[in-house]
Amino acid sequence: MTKIVTHKEGALDKYYIPALIVGLKVTLKQFYKTLFLGQSTTINYPEERREYSQRFRGEHFISVDPQKTENCTACYLCQTVCPADCITIVAGERPEDANPYGVKKEKRPVSFDIDALRCCFCGFCEEACPKDAIKLSRNYELATLNRETAVYDLDHLKREVKGRG
Amino acid sequence: MTTSEAPAKPKLTIDGQAVEFQPGDTIMKAAERARMDGTIPRFCYHPGLPVAGTCRMCTVEVEKAPKLMTACSTPAADGMVVLTQSDRVRKSRSGVMEFLLANHPLDCPVCDQAGECSLQDYNYEYGPSKSHFVEDKRVWKEATTKRLSDKLTLNMNRCIHCERCVRFTEDVTKTHELLMDNRAWRKELTTALDEGLFNDYQGNVADICPVGAITFNDFRFHKRVWFLKEKTGICDGCAKGCSIYADEEKDTVYRYRARFNKDVNDHWICDEGRVSFHTYQQADRIVQPLLTAGSTLNATSWETLVPWFTNELKKARRVLILIGTDASSEEAATIAQVLPSFSSADFVVRSWNGTGDGVRTSADDAPLDHLLRRRDQTSNTRGIEGLGIKPWNEAQDQNFDLAIYFRSGRATLPPSMAAKEIAWGVFSLAEAQRFAAVLPGLSTLEKFGTYTNCDQITQSFETVVKGLGGSASVRKILDGMKLKSNTPVREVAGDTI
Numbered sequence: 290m291t292k293i294v295t296h297k298e299g300a301l302d303k304y305y306i307p308a309l310i311v312g313l314k315v316t317l318k319q320f321y322k323t324l325f326l327g328q329s330t331t332i333n334y335p336e337e338r339r340e341y342s343q344r345f346r347g348e349h350f351i352s353v354d355p356q357k358t359e360n361c362t363a364c365y366l367c368q369t370v371c372p373a374d375c376i377t378i379v380a381g382e383r384p385e386d387a388n389p390y391g392v393k394k395e396k397r398p399v400s401f402d403i404d405a406l407r408c409c410f411c412g413f414c415e416e417a418c419p420k421d422a423i424k425l426s427r428n429y430e431l432a433t434l435n436r437e438t439a440v441y442d443l444d445h446l447k448r449e450v451k452g453r454g
Numbered sequence: 455m456t457t458s459e460a461p462a463k464p465k466l467t468i469d470g471q472a473v474e475f476q477p478g479d480t481i482m483k484a485a486e487r488a489r490m491d492g493t494i495p496r497f498c499y500h501p502g503l504p505v506a507g508t509c510r511m512c513t514v515e516v517e518k519a520p521k522l523m524t525a526c527s528t529p530a531a532d533g534m535v536v537l538t539q540s541d542r543v544r545k546s547r548s549g550v551m552e553f554l555l556a557n558h559p560l561d562c563p564v565c566d567q568a569g570e571c572s573l574q575d576y577n578y579e580y581g582p583s584k585s586h587f588v589e590d591k592r593v594w595k596e597a598t599t600k601r602l603s604d605k606l607t608l609n610m611n612r613c614i615h616c617e618r619c620v621r622f623t624e625d626v627t628k629t630h631e632l633l634m635d636n637r638a639w640r641k642e643l644t645t646a647l648d649e650g651l652f653n654d655y656q657g658n659v660a661d662i663c664p665v666g667a668i669t670f671n672d673f674r675f676h677k678r679v680w681f682l683k684e685k686t687g688i689c690d691g692c693a694k695g696c697s698i699y700a701d702e703e704k705d706t707v708y709r710y711r712a713r714f715n716k717d718v719n720d721h722w723i724c725d726e727g728r729v730s731f732h733t734y735q736q737a738d739r740i741v742q743p744l745l746t747a748g749s750t751l752n753a754t755s756w757e758t759l760v761p762w763f764t765n766e767l768k769k770a771r772r773v774l775i776l777i778g779t780d781a782s783s784e785e786a787a788t789i790a791q792v793l794p795s796f797s798s799a800d801f802v803v804r805s806w807n808g809t810g811d812g813v814r815t816s817a818d819d820a821p822l823d824h825l826l827r828r829r830d831q832t833s834n835t836r837g838i839e840g841l842g843i844k845p846w847n848e849a850q851d852q853n854f855d856l857a858i859y860f861r862s863g864r865a866t867l868p869p870s871m872a873a874k875e876i877a878w879g880v881f882s883l884a885e886a887q888r889f890a891a892v893l894p895g896l897s898t899l900e901k902f903g904t905y906t907n908c909d910q911i912t913q914s915f916e917t918v919v920k921g922l923g924g925s926a927s928v929r930k931i932l933d934g935m936k937l938k939s940n941t942p943v944r945e946v947a948g949d950t951i
């Protein structure tokens with residue numbers, strides 16, 4: 290059952306001044322609290338920063354091993370699961386002479402792009418990854434000056450970070 | 455009056471349904487004929503190979519038989535009652551799966567077979583979700599990534615010892631390159647010679663390997679199979695015209711696989727054909743209209759090129775239309791019939807092949823081995839001949855002021871035929887240098903039509919991907935030339951064709 294709520298316009302609503310005063314009351318209350326009681330709701334970003342949850346999902350990164358080789362094996366599971374279709378991987382074989390790992394890391398991503406403008410930060414990619422390679426860090430400062438830099442490539446993503454970063 | 459009754463066909467019952475079979479059939483064959491084989495899993499059985507009966511995955515319960523029987527090797531008998539999904543059967547299959555997986559690496563995320571792997575599918579269907587094995591898995595140090603040849607790579611860890619690959623080289627190619635070394639859990643697939651495999655049908659081994667043990671290098675690591683769309687087509691690599699699946703994603707073809715066709719290629723295709731789609735996706739294929747400007751070819755638009763082409767036809771006095779034997783029958787017929795209507799010049803229509811060291815007609819064609827490959831590497835020599843188009847004869851067909859060469863990428867470049875030559879169809883930049891203009895056309899993958907193969911079998915094929923860049927179909931170009939609707943179709947004199 291849908292309940293329909295209607296608001297009847299009274300005589301006071303016809304003039305905007307009373308409504309303005311009602312609104313200003315909230316502003317004045319916050320103004321008073323901030324100025325005299327020191328109970329501020331805003332912070333002086335970027336000098337001050339909020340503490341986010343450990344489970345906050347921000348910018349992606351791809352973890353690397355001690356030799357700084359990405360852990361990703363280009364299995365495409367993250368690309369498959371991504372609901373926003375923002376991961377594009379090109380897989381290939383690690384050149385035999387440049388592969389100290391043998392078969393363990395013979396398949397590698399030749400390129401790995403994430404379009405952060407499409408990403409909805411659902412974390413499904415992280416969930417799907419069998420190698421714990423792709424992860425979402427707690428970095429939320431993702432603003433860029435143009436669209437191109439919002440597409441992260443492998444070099445941008447590869448990071449030596451412990452845990453969630 | 456009595457009617458002579460045909461003797462009743464022998465029948466057996468599979469899962470409660472009566473199924474007719476032919477004498478000599480196994481239970482699996484009988485089920486296949488009735489299209490009821492979906493409930494019988496198999497690893498070692500393949501319809502194109504002799505029966506081995508080694509994997510025990512296909513066991514079924516046969517009434518009055520004390521033990522479970524292998525469907526692939528047990529002959530069907532009249533009145534037999536077969537159960538493919540009973541509890542006993544499912545328990546046995548689950549046991550087989552557990553043993554197979556005891557030493558299987560389960561590296562599906564990096565395994566190219568994942569998504570089309572029998573082991574994955576059957577384990578999902580029948581397998582136990584847990585394993586009793588706590589021991590370490592067997593690992594083949596040397597053979598984890600082993601090149602069997604420049605076309606195949608083996609990962610022995612994933613092998614389930616079904617021996618399809620071995621039987622393929624024994625019975626299909628008869629080259630005996632693969633064999634199993636040792637016994638029991640040390641049984642290892644090796645090549646008989648150090649050179650590895652050398653037959654021309656190696657890609658099929660990767661196709662029939664039920665797991666990801668043998669992979670085809672040209673496709674290895676390039677795509678996860680679940681992204682691909684399976685389209686049907688015909689390989690245009692030679693006069694055989696094998697049936698194929700062309701797997702594509704976003705208008706890029708990633709691989710060909712053999713498609714079963716009893717009359718043409720059975721279950722197999724050759725390696726050259728398997729990678730032939732690369733020709734049409736090469737960077738140097740011309741996909742924009744080109745027009746000569748002085749000594750160089752410059753990119754132009756269809757709006758400029760088509761009127762120029764029409765004008766050249768009008769200006770010419772004696773024109774040669776040379777049609778590659780890789781053109782579809784429809785294209786060849788359309789060009790031969792419609793093009794002469796644009797001008798009052800003399801037209802001569804001839805065909806050109808030139809592949810396989812100078813094949814001219816289907817009479818020069820011959821099989822290259824006991825399986826599929828042919829000397830003629832164009833797909834429609836017979837079809838073009840069927841239209842009555844004769845091959846180009848250098849001695850007789852001379853003195854043209856304009857020559858138009860149409861082909862779809864397989865026929866070779868003919869020697870120079872006229873002062874001004876126009877290329878139409880699929881050409882690479884290097885090949886096009888001597889032509890005055892290039893009208894980029896569609897390759898086999900991008901069009902539909904019919905080919906007639908070396909055994910006079912006419913097959914039609916569908917569009918797999920859309921035309922690359924600005925390439926256009928014959929129909930579209932001729933439409934663009936705006937033949938007035940009331941122009942009578944000019945009959946070209948019979949002797950010039």
Ligand code: SF4
Nearest residue numbers: 371408409411412414
């Ligand atoms: S967080 Fe979600 S939307 Fe973003 S890349 Fe991962 S799977 Fe795709």
Ligand code: SF4
Nearest residue numbers: 361362364365367418
């Ligand atoms: S799921 Fe992990 S290993 Fe697989 S491609 Fe994505 S990042 Fe790489």
Ligand code: SF4
Nearest residue numbers: 561562565571665666
């Ligand atoms: S062969 Fe099949 S089960 Fe084994 S790793 Fe490959 S996909 Fe997985």
Ligand code: SF4
Nearest residue numbers: 613614616617619663
């Ligand atoms: S390599 Fe493949 S086809 Fe050959 S025996 Fe092993 S699993 Fe079977």
Ligand code: FES
Nearest residue numbers: 499509510512526
């Ligand atoms: S398929 Fe019958 S035993 Fe392997």
